[in-house]
Each structure stands twice: as C-alpha cells, then as structure tokens.
Amino acid sequence: MTSFGSTPIVFDGAAVVSPEGIEILRPTTLTLSEPCVSIIGANGSGKSTLARLINGLIEPNSGAVRVGELDTVRDGADVRRAVGFVFTDPAAQLIMPTVIEDVELSLRRTHRDAQERRAAALTALERFGLAAFAERSVHTLSGGQKQLLAIATVLSTSPEVLVADEPTTLLDLHNSTRIGDLLLSLPQQVVVVTHDLDLAARADRTLVIADGSVVFDGEPAEAIAHYRASVAR
Amino acid sequence: MITSPLGAYITRTGPLHRLRPGLKLTGLFVLAIAVIATGGWIWTTIALMLGVTLALTAGLRGRDFWRVARGFALIAVPLFAFQAWSAGWLRGYEVVGDLFALILAASAVTASTKATEMLDTIAWALRPLGRFGVNTERVALTFSLAIRMIPSIQELARETLDAARARGLERNLRARAVPLVLRTVSEAHLTGEALAARGIGD
Numbered sequence: 001m002t003s004f005g006s007t008p009i010v011f012d013g014a015a016v017v018s019p020e021g022i023e024i025l026r027p028t029t030l031t032l033s034e035p036c037v038s039i040i041g042a043n044g045s046g047k048s049t050l051a052r053l054i055n056g057l058i059e060p061n062s063g064a065v066r067v068g069e070l071d072t073v074r075d076g077a078d079v080r081r082a083v084g085f086v087f088t089d090p091a092a093q094l095i096m097p098t099v100i101e102d103v104e105l106s107l108r109r110t111h112r113d114a115q116e117r118r119a120a121a122l123t124a125l126e127r128f129g130l131a132a133f134a135e136r137s138v139h140t141l142s143g144g145q146k147q148l149l150a151i152a153t154v155l156s157t158s159p160e161v162l163v164a165d166e167p168t169t170l171l172d173l174h175n176s177t178r179i180g181d182l183l184l185s186l187p188q189q190v191v192v193v194t195h196d197l198d199l200a201a202r203a204d205r206t207l208v209i210a211d212g213s214v215v216f217d218g219e220p221a222e223a224i225a226h227y228r229a230s231v232a233r
Numbered sequence: 234m235i236t237s238p239l240g241a242y243i244t245r246t247g248p249l250h251r252l253r254p255g256l257k258l259t260g261l262f263v264l265a266i267a268v269i270a271t272g273g274w275i276w277t278t279i280a281l282m283l284g285v286t287l288a289l290t291a292g293l294r295g296r297d298f299w300r301v302a303r304g305f306a307l308i309a310v311p312l313f314a315f316q317a318w319s320a321g322w323l324r325g326y327e328v329v330g331d332l333f334a335l336i337l338a339a340s341a342v343t344a345s346t347k348a349t350e351m352l353d354t355i356a357w358a359l360r361p362l363g364r365f366g367v368n369t370e371r372v373a374l375t376f377s378l379a380i381r382m383i384p385s386i387q388e389l390a391r392e393t394l395d396a397a398r399a400r401g402l403e404r405n406l407r408a409r410a411v412p413l414v415l416r417t418v419s420e421a422h423l424t425g426e427a428l429a430a431r432g433i434g435d
Contacts, residue, residue, distance in 0.1 A: 057430055077432065085430035092423035093430075095381060097242055101349045106431055108370070114353060135244045154431065 007082070007160050007189065008033035009054055013063030016049050025049050026213045027063055032191065034204035036184060038220060039193045040227050041209035047193045050209060051165045054191060055083035067161060084159035084188075088166040090143075090150035099141070099149055100125065100134040106153045124156035128182075144175030151182065164192045168199060197224050242347055243292040249345040250291070254354040257342045264338055268331050274323055277330040284337030291341035301340045305333055343380070352377045371434055378424070389416050 009032040016025040025046045041047050052058040053065045056072035056079045065072045070079045087093045096102040103121035111117035125131045128148050133141060141149060147167060154162065164183060168176035180199045183190050194200050206223035208216035208230075216226040249257070268280050288298060309329045316325035356373040363369050393413045394403065402408035428434055 055430060057426060080430065080432040087423075087427060087430070089423075092420070093427040095378070095424065095427065097348050097381065098244075101347060104349050105433065109432070114349075157432070 007068035009161065009189075009191070010066045011050075011053070011063070012066065014053055014060040014065050015062045016046075016053070016058060017061045023212050025053070025060075028214055029063075030207075030214065030217070032189075032205075034189075036190045036192070036203040036205075038200035038203035038206045039191065039209060040195070040197065040200045040206060040223065042231075045209045046212040047209045048165050049212075050207075051085075051163050051191065051193045054161070054163050055080050055085050057085065081157070082159055083161045083163055084154035084157070086147075086151055086154055086162065086164040086167050088169050090146035091138075093150045094138045094146065094153070097137055098134070099130060099136050099138055102138060102149065103153050103156050106156050110157060121156065124152050127155075128152040142175075144171055144178065147171060147175070147179055148182070151179070155186070155188075159188060161189045161191065162186060164190065164194075166193055166195060168194065168196045197227075200224060243297065243344045245292045247290055247292060247345065249287065249341060252345070254342075254346045254350045255358065257346060258354065261338055261342050265335055268335055272327070274327055274330075277327045277334070280334035281330050281337075284334035284341075287341040288337040288344075291345040293337075293340055293344050297344070301336065302333075305336050309333065348377050348380065351380075374428075374434060382421075382424075385420060386413075386417055389413060389420065392416075 009030075011028045011030040011032075013027045013029050014025065015023070015027040018024055028050070039047050039050060049058055053060060053072065054067065056065075056076045059073050067079055067082055070082060072079045094102050096105050100118070100121050103124050104117050107117045107120050107124075111120050122131060122134065125134055128151070130145065130149055130152060133145065133149075138146065138149065147170075151162075151164075151167075162183070167183070168179050171179060176196055176199070180196070180202065183192060183199075184202055192199065192203065200206055201220045201224055203220050205218065206216075206220040207214050208223050208227045210230065215230070216223050264280075264283070268276075271280075288301070293301060309332070312332075313322075313325045313329045316322075316328050352373045355376050356369045359367065359369040359372055362372075390409075390413055393409055393416065396412065397403050397405065397408045400408070
C-alpha cells in the first residue's frame with residue numbers, strides 16, 4: 001500500500017469516440033493527485049467513461065492516460081493491478097458462489113498456497129466486518145453487504161488507487177453513509193463517480209462533467225453549486 | 234434462490250465434503266462408465282440406491298433433493314413415456330433410472346465441493362498441458378464461470394418471465410426469449426468487465 005499522492009493519475013489529451021463517431025469524452029487533460037476526487041454530472045455525460053479510462057477498462061482513442069509511470073494501454077495488466085475498481089451493481093462484480101471464495105479469487109495471483117490464500121481472505125473479510133458471512137452465498141447478502149464485499153475483494157490485493165463508479169446509487173441512506181465513510185477513510189487515493197452530492201461534497205476536489213467535457217474543476221462546494229445551477233437553468 | 238441441479242454448494246461437514254475433489258470427479262467418471270456398461274433393471278436399481286445414498290450424504294435432503302428431482306422430471310417424464318411406448322416400461326425404467334442415478338451422483342459432487350476447490354483441482358489436473366502453452370488458470374476459471382452462470386441465467390429467465398407476466402405477455406414467446414438473450418449477453422459483458430477490472434485473467 002502506497003501513501004496517497006505518490007501516483008498521480010494523468011489524463012494527457014485523452015479522448016474517447018464511439019464506433020459510430022460520437023464523442024463520448026472530448027480531449028481531456030487533468031492531473032489528479034488529491035487523496036479523494038469526486039466526479040459529478042448528468043447521466044450519459046461521460047463520467048463512467050472517465051472512470052473506466054483510469055484502469056484501462058476503456059482505452060482512449062487519442063491521447064493517453066497514465067497512473068504514475070504506467071500507461072493504461074501499454075501496461076494494461078499492471079494498471080489494473082494498481083487500480084481497484086468498484087461497480088455500481090456489486091452483483092455483477094461478485095463472481096464466486098460464497099463470500100470467502102470471491103475474495104480468494106482475487107488473491108489467486110498473489111497467494112499460490114490454498115491455506116495462505118484462505119487466511120489472507122479471512123483477514124480481508126475481518127477488516128470490513130464480514131468474517132461472519134465467510135461461508136454464506138453471495139446471493140443471500142443485503143445490498144449494502146454486497147457492496148462492502150465488492151470493496152473488500154478489490155482492496156484485498158492492496159491497489160494504490162480505488163476508482164468507484166456510483167458505489168452508493170443502489171443503497172439506502174444508512175448504507176450510503178457507511179460506504180462513503182469507508183471510501184474516505186482509505187489510505188488509497190480514491191476517485192468516486194457519484195450522483196450522491198453529500199458524498200461528492202466530502203472529497204478534496206470535484207470535477208463536473210457535461211457533454212463529454214470537464215466543465216468545472218475545483219472545490220467540491222463550488223463544483224456542486226455549478227452543477228445545481230446548470231440543472232436549474 | 235439458486236434452483237439449478239448443478240452449482241449449489243451446501244455448507245456442512247460430511248464424509249463426501251472431506252474427500253478430495255479429484256477423487257470425487259474420478260469416482261463420478263467411473264460410476265458413469267459402470268452405469269453405461271451394465272444393463273438390466275437390477276443394476277439400475279443398485280445405481281439408483283447408490284445415487285440416492287450419495288446425494289443424502291452430501292446433504293441434498295428435503296427441499297434440495299426435490300429441487301434436483303423436479304429439475305430432472307422435465308426430461309424424465311417425456312423420456313420415460315417415449316421409451317415405455319417404443320421399448321417397454323422396463324426399458325423406460327432403466328434409461329430414466331440410470332440417468333437419474335448419475336444426476337444424483339453429479340449433484341452430490343457439486344453439493345459437497347466448493348467452487349474454489351474445484352478450481353484448484355481443474356488447474357492441477359491440467360498442469361501437464363501447461364508445458365504446451367495452455368494457461369491452466371484461465372481454463373479452470375472458464376469451468377467455474379460456466380458452472381456459476383447456470384443459476385445466474387435461471388435467475389434472469391425468472392425475472393424476464395415476471396416482466397412479461399407483469400405486462401400480460403406470459404404466453405408470448407418473443408417477449409420472454411428476446412430480453413433473456415439480450416440480458417444474458419449483457420450479463421456476460423458485465424462479468425467480463427468485472428474480471429478485467431479485478432485483473433483476473435490478465
């Protein structure tokens with residue numbers, strides 16, 4: 001685990017164009033080095049694309065995206081090892097039938113020995129208060145527990161950066177707050193895409209995206225005011 | 234929630250749970266050959282008794298047992314009817330009984346083996362192929378994903394049927410099939426994205 005700020009995320013004129021020729025993200029140049037960056041904006045504005053560029057799930061059609069020294073196109077596998085990604089719907093992310101097995105799946109690369117792997121997985125679950133559910137089927141968890149497990153599986157491999165794409169959209173108020181608290185307490189650099197303006201406000205820096213461009217970049221409170229004003233107009 | 238004849242691990246400790254997965258798979262393989270090689274209703278009855286015993290030992294009891302039996306009944310009833318009509322009811326009993334015995338034995342293996350153990354075993358068994366450039370971890374992952382997708386797709390089918398029913402379209406085959414196919418593909422896409430995001434298979 002590295003301390004925050006040591007691996008800035010750099011967008012260097014990165015742009016994404018759909019196969020139909022529609023500009024999803026216009027050329028964007030940014031350096032993200034704050035411990036927590038939030039990204040807000042309308043549905044379909046390009047927020048998720050921006051988030052997916054960071055771990056190379058989407059590759060830029062022009063320009064480049066770098067995490068520290070790693071280029072997301074050239075060093076795809078290494079980038080995904082350094083950048084953990086949490087999806088909106090944890091169900092899509094949880095692959096194995098039981099809770100502990102899903103964590104073990106993430107640890108297969110780092111822990112060859114089955115016993116060690118299980119021990120490491122249990123430690124990861126304990127950290128998030130999920131140890132009691134280790135043998136439970138992932139389907140029997142509540143929405144909040146599933147998202148917590150998704151975060152636990154991703155963090156079990158100690159990435160340097162965590163990107164979360166609307167992690168609280170499917171959650172109730174209590175669980176949203178809980179997941180928000182967790183994301184903000186992590187030693188990792190966190191980039192969170194969200195419609196939850198309370199969560200966005202707790203970041204160190206906020207980007208507002210509209211029609212595939214960053215239209216505001218700065219203090220969370222000002223960014224949210226800008227976003228609200230753009231909707232009211 | 235999971236109503237598949239396969240892919241349902243039952244958490245408990247029993248003799249079958251303690252057995253090594255490789256041994257269970259080999260045993261299943263041997264049993265399948267034996268059942269096919271032998272003929273006559275006596276052998277079918279023995280195989281059935283063995284299958285039931287294995288299933289019960291693995292913890293497939295009560296509702297879990299009937300879930301497997303119900304799933305098979307969809308095929309068993311028409312198959313038995315056809316065999317009985319074309320070759321006599323004794324032959325029907327042999328064919329359906331043999332199949333059911335094997336399904337019970339296979340269900341006993343999945344009920345008593347964790348997906349991770351299965352993954353490790355497959356990766357281990359494929360190790361000799363690693364020399365020829367086969368990525369054994371990836372092949373093992375493909376197996377476990379295939380097993381995992383059975384209940385997922387059944388869940389999707391149920392949701393699609395509910396959606397069709399809510400609009401009064403439960404008799405419309407297209408309203409049930411098209412969304413199911415599209416959602417299955419989309420689910421596969423999401424799973425692939427999640428695997429990539431977790432760096433699995435890189």
